[in-house]
Amino acid sequence: MAARGGRALLALCGALAACGWLLGAGAQEPGAPAAGMRRRRRLQQEDGISFEYHRYPELREALVSVWLQCTAISRIYTVGRSFEGRELLVIELSDNPGVHEPGEPEFKYIGNMHGNEAVGRELLIFLAQYLCNEYQKGNETIVNLIHNTRIHIMPSLNPDGFEKAASQPGELKDWFVGRSNAQGIDLNRNFPDLDRIVYVNEKEGGPNNHLLKNLKKIVDQNTKLAPETKAVIHWIMDIPFVLSANLHGGDLVANYPYDETRSGSAHEYSSCPDDAIFQSLARAYSSFNPPMSDPNRPPCRKNDDDSSFIDGTTNGAAWYSVPGGMQDFNYLSSNCFEITVELSCEKFPPEETLKSYWEDNKNSLISYLEQIHRGVKGFVRDLQGNPIANATISVEGIDHDVTSAKDGDYWRLLVPGNYKLTASAPGYLAITKKVAVPYSPAVGVDFELESFSERKEEEKEELMEWWKMMSETLNF
């Protein structure tokens, strides 16, 4: 009885809210909650993080607030503009913002690439605020992370889509509206499909990394690429990212490469050469998210096929085939390892649930960040100590090489084991080293490469020495 009455009275309260609103109101923004809920939301605030949906202006303001609070360790920048002109904002957190410190690995989080998948966007805003707060509180884990990593957070790759989705009333706010960008392009199908190329190379021989030669030219001339896609590709090319995650919604799982099936079928486990480390990375996320890693969790929808999910993780193609996705593009065009995280059964859940999504994902987000400090890392230099950029670092038994960045620095994520690493560069003699890799931290291995000309000089000198000795001995 009382419950029923309570509900009906809620109706009255709402009407009351409408009363208050009428004062000077235009049409009420469908996406806006009742003014009366402000009280409740006040309770949903914690440490300066208000758990509510941020439209574009609020998103910008939230990032600016983080920057203002943590000026010494943060910087806001934009990688470009969406189709409708919104900036694709990124907030960077590191002890030396704006600067790549040699040897310091670069990390990125990207959210809301499908505009109606809103949880990732909000989580990333909360994360930025959280990292700033915790840093100032002296939280050791966070302080170390920020001192030793350069963290880039892009809450929304598709701000246009989000605005569309957020403007939908009630039930319509979910499945389709706002998914694609303002041109109707699904950004996660818009990247050049490098999977197909690598599958051919596997059979017929060819490079196993950085498959898109003349990348800048190709990107700028391709009319089919959305501005958001282009911006991300340039971003990936400019910064030597090592590890990344791409946040989505509509299910609850951590998904890893490859996303496209080898045979072209609808579902088929299609492992990439780094399957082992990717499984480990995906688990590092899912295992800290209770519902995601709950083995007894029912699927999001009764008839969903989540048979490929193990411990809250899945190979992309085993789940279902996705061509042209950003995740695989990262792996096959750059050194960056990226996974796709599906954060919520509902794509655009009610605002009141945001706090609990934060609670569920907070530890996962930090845990995944820490994964960047694994495997092997170091510098490739010449004998004079000068960095060799674009040297190739290959691992015996893994058909995927990485390259060194401008300062000669490289990072190679690996699961624990014994490995043979080889560094090589055109004009230099390759060097192979044996490494024992623990779970973490990353093992430091540097290479000093001798160039061919140097070796030739050396050999010439040796020859001269020998001739001199011979001539003296034999007296000629």
Add this chain to the structure above:
Amino acid sequence: MGFLWTGTWILVLVLQSSPIQAFPKPGGGQDKPLHNRELSAERPLNEQIAEAEADKIKKTYPPENKPGESNYSFVDNLNLLKAITEKEKIEKERQSIRSSPYDNKLNVEDVDSTKNRRLIDDYDSTKSGLNHKFQDDPDGLHQLDGTPLTAEDIVQKIATRIYEENDRGVFDKIVSKLLNLGLTPMAAIQDGFTNGQNDETVSNTLTLTNGLERRTKIYNEDNFEELQYFPNFYALLKSIDSEKEAKEKETLITIMKTLIDFVKMMVKYGTISPEEGVSYLENLDETIALQTKNKLEKNVTDNKSKLFPAPSEKSHEETDSTKEEAAKMEKEYGTSKDSTKDDNPRGKTEEPKGKTEAYLEAIRKNIEWLKKHNKKGNKEDYDLSKMRDFINQQADAYVEKGILDKEEADAIKRIYSSL
């Protein structure tokens, strides 16, 4: 006279111990997480199905479960609501059992990881009639065939959505749409509530004025003297320009009176306890004051032009609630407001104020941390001026890149220069 009535309530009614929940209280928040969407998780599916079936039967053969409730059965309506809601819930669960129309996902790149539940929703004809009426336009105020909904329907629809989604935002949208579309359910509401208000003895003590008599009148200014017992509401009404927004005023009055009637009726039929009703009415006026104030603040925020116009967007979301807390901060630091813009004297200074407060708070934390961190030596002042220069430089750079507005940058620079 209305106050007399309310007073009578307070005196006459015995205080029950039923807890009052789900009421807006200006000072306090809601303790219970009202917006737990998993309503169906509270009770086992079988039970709900059984109850829904039972209610369905009740619906087709309305019982006389209360004496003196011949024509208009309010409780029945609520039962109906509950049945509909649960039926809908069950329908939703059943739908997820149905297989996806897209088994081969390769072909449907748009679907991504999701089954096409919404399409099934739309075309499922097994839903109950009332839902189907609302189905295609969840927030709309017309039936599928275009006829406007009756007041009863509106109330039922609203309550259904609340049951379903427990989302007041949804409800607010519907109601505000109702108001803004200028749907004139005055007549409809009057008609809707006329049925069954027959118990004279009860209504004498409960009604503000004689029920039937009042309802046949048109709601206008003359009738709202009794509402002066709700001073904030009265003030709100007075503040509305009678000429320009006569309709809005009328609608407001109607809503208010409807609310009061609604409460009375629910008490009358035992849906809520008298104590709850009294409490609600006591809080009503205060809540109006609060929400009006909030709305004012929000309006002021909306007046500011954004980075670029987005036609579908009229006002943005609730402003960051840290602004309220930082209001004190603002006074402390005595930040000068941007008074060069006088087009909207009240509004313009309020909107930058809200954002400025948030920024102010952030800057304060930054300075605090800097001070703590630079305890060694006399670096304090030195660092502050260095920071100031850095901020100035960065702010300008950000404006160039489109990350900050010129006004925001100026505000930030001003804050730093005043420290």
